[in-house]
Amino acid sequence: MDNNTSGYSGPRGFAGVIAQQIEPLNSSLAFKKAYENAKPVRILLNATNTDHAALLIVENGKVQVKGIENKPASNLSRKSAGWDGFISCSTRTFLEIALGRLSMLKMLLKLLNGDIKVHAILKVLQFKKIMEYLGK
Amino acid sequence: MVLDKDIHAELAAIVGLANIDDSDAMTDVYAYNWCMEVVNQMEGKDPVPYSPRPLAVVLPSTTDEVVGIVKACNAHGLTFKAQSTGLGPWNNPSTDNCIILDLRRMNKIVLIDEQNMLAVVEPYVSGAQLQIELMKLDLNCHMPGAGPQVSPLASATSMSGPGFTSPSTGHSSRNVLGVEWVLPDGQVLKLGAAGLEHEPGWYSGDGPGPSLRGIMRGLHGAKSGLGVFTKVGIKLFPFPCKVNWKVTGLSPHYQFEKPELMKWYIVDCKTYKSAEAFVQRVEEHEISFICSVLSNFGVSAIFASSIESLLGNAVLAMTKVPVVVLVAGRTRREFEYKTKVMQCIIEEDGLENMAGTKFEPPSISYAEALRSNLGLHGFIATGAFQSSHGIIDTLGVCLNATKKNIPVKMKYINNEQVANDFGEAVWSTSFEHGHMHHAEMLTLYDQTNPECVKGIADYFNDCNAMDLVQHLGIPFFIDGDARHDWYGPQCSNYNTWLRKIKTALDPACTADAGFYISPEKASNTTRNEKV
């Protein structure tokens, strides 16, 4: 990993923030049970106002977060990053989604006006579902 | 303005040469305060964190010295402003002919009366210092939300007074007993039992000496506008539980030996209606040491030590309307009873306690709760915050205001002038067994960004107007002539009465009136407020 801060080898930037939130799920029995036999899924979360997107890789009941530099944009293509679903928006919107503060209507409006870009929305909605396991 | 040499000599003769300083360096430091930039913005001035500079700062050590200084100010047409630990713009002068009395040298615990559960303190005793002495006697004191490093005397006499532990330790305004008060003309007035000619005491603020608590401080305190308070008797309370005060580890990651008979509850009520019902039940049963409605970021903050750990408390950040309750017992039977009642309430209301299941409160949070240190966590996210509203009313009014405030605040959030907390940031607490509640809406901002300062000032003005028009109580920061004269006519002309009090006690306006009110027929302030 290209991060020369003493002792840290995790994903950078926004990806590091996501990793900090999500990777504790690997200690959750409820999460493991729900996802150990589920089809693997890779969801890309791109915070447009930062430099690093987060690729969530969920398989065999575990979740891993990989950081990908989001410039040039080609880094985030399906071919390069290998995602099944993709959501791109600002960090503010990500927070609103993660904290359940964005109603479906508001989400739709943001989709329509381009504040949120999504590919394979059903895959992306799994991110919200995964977040619900926090604390379980 | 420069302090006249003769006046300097006169003041130096009172306090000693080492205890007066009129240098630019010193007086400019005292002109600075937290949120002063917001006050300036609201008054149409440059949004700098500085008030007018005082002429000098003096450090009296006795009531007699305070009297001497006040009389000298009267003699020379100067004003004065008293402060102890000095947090907040209401400690600052509103004119440039002001002497600041920094009461730091008046720092004695005068008396602790264990049997009658009262303490008498001077201005610069901190809440933590008093608590340490009280813990030896299994007693506790009230500390305001501003933290244990501030002055219980200042809170009791000069500022509002709600605290995290208010369910157990009351409200500073209600805890005042005898008072020693240097009036703006230099007379010393002793209130309540302290006013007895023979064998004065401190046990009562209501008599036999004058009972002037309401006149002295009203709802939100005199903010130095009515003289100097040099001693105050305050009520004490039983310490909530046995504790072996053992803090281990190194800063900032301390650990604490959790008291056996103490338990956190973090309950996401999801709606304000549900929160109102829940809190009302908890308070009616008189079982809480702390009972506060917070917001998602608020509850994350009180259990965090950095912004990273704040946002790392994801489970808490996902709550909608969290209520935190801390229950404590002095005996096992008491604790078991209280926790049983809590459990019943939680189950009957269809709620869930997240503490100990989805989230483990750090051990140090127990120490911080006991030491009333939770309020300082509000500074973690952006380094600055201030509160709007500041309601003291029923819980229904408090939470109604919280809800109504959301769209008002969202406007400024969307303009990126205040930090985004979804508009929901609130801290409420209750006192007198749930009879009264306090709520303030915290606002995080960047105090160094003029756009943010403008935004928060406009937002505060909106909040003040909202409180008036929608009958949401009188908020914290209705102070100074213009705001009192704006609010007063809608509230039985209280401003007229306030002005009468000021005129009776301080016709020459020697006590700086910037955050109080000017006397009748005289306006000694240079505050030019836009409302």
Place this chain on the structure above:
Amino acid sequence: MMAPEEYKRMVKRCLRCSICKWIPQVQIKNVNHATICPSMDYYNFHAYSGGGKIILANSVETGRIPMSDAVRDIVYKCTACGGCAVACKHLNSLEPLDIIQALREKLVASGVGPMPSQRQYIDAVKQAGNPYNQPAGQRASWLPSDVKTHEDADTLYFVGCTSSYRRKEIAIATARILNAAGTRFKVLGTNELCCGSPVLRAGDASSFKELARKNIESISALHVKKVVFSCAGCYDMFKVEYPRVGNVPFDVVSSSEYFNQLIDEGKLVLKNRVPLKVTYHDPCHLGRGAEPYIEWKGDVVQMLPMVSLNVPEKPKRCGAGGVYEAPRRVITRIPGVQLVEMDRIKEYSYCCGAGGGVKSAFPDFALHTGKTRVAEAETTGASCIVSACPFCSTNLQDAIKESGSTLQYKDVAELLLDAIDTAPPARPKK
């Protein structure tokens, strides 16, 4: 040496909460031992606090007040103990001590600072290699003739100016202990130069950097692997400040840490009982001040306007990385010694009063602070204060004498020597 952008950003952000005047609130156990700022305790005006000096820095930076003697006096009436920084950073993220240091550097650069007595000792360092203006040729005069040193040793004992000229008993005790352990070590002797601590603390950063480079160069040329320090100030310089100037290619070890290692390895046998009840005073420069700066090259992620996260979390120097356990371990390993703690210890220890150029510029303030600390030590019931710094030694002993206290003072090395007793004591018994 604070980055100018960070200085400009931080000086605007003090909230005037006054937390900097107190030890961390949850650590307060005694009404009389609740404060952490010696300047506030002596001078009382708010400007003397850590926060007050940040505000002062802002007033200067924004042009509201000029650099002046009044500014200088406020800034230098401060032992630069770092207590304010520990208190502030418990929850906030300002750097009061770094700002005070930067303000001193600005005062020196503008010609207004430092204090005249500090200017004198800076000149003495430049001319005589020590702030006491003592002949450089006498620097090694502390070394007893029966102490063995080895020119080919790969361990250097860096003695420091204060132990060389003033507190020779500390140097003697340390050297005798190393001999007793069979450690092959050498000293620089008359070639030893001041570490630069008094120069840096007074705000003369450029002179300090010159000294630091010279010292790193001269010691590196000796190809030593390890340098042992019995002076907290020197240790702080080599551990914390020198790496900010250049690469330090040898291990920097405090004598306490080294003594523990020698005991662990069986090289030191503590056969004498020393029946003493002692309390340990944490020197600022061995404790909270000795936490190295960790270069952070993470990412700042703006989550919301005004709310940014550091990934990874930025290390916060709150004093946790200082040397606290090593001296205590040495003390408690000595048979017969009972260690009792004061109320203000470790990262929230109360300063002895000597540092930051205060001993020379404001001796009354230094003594008052020392007496405050001695009074606190007396409340433990101990008969002896132990510390690990020759500067603390001087000021605390002055304070003991001045206050008529019956407390003894010993350095950790002296106490350990009493337990070993293979040679004459470091100083004559009374």
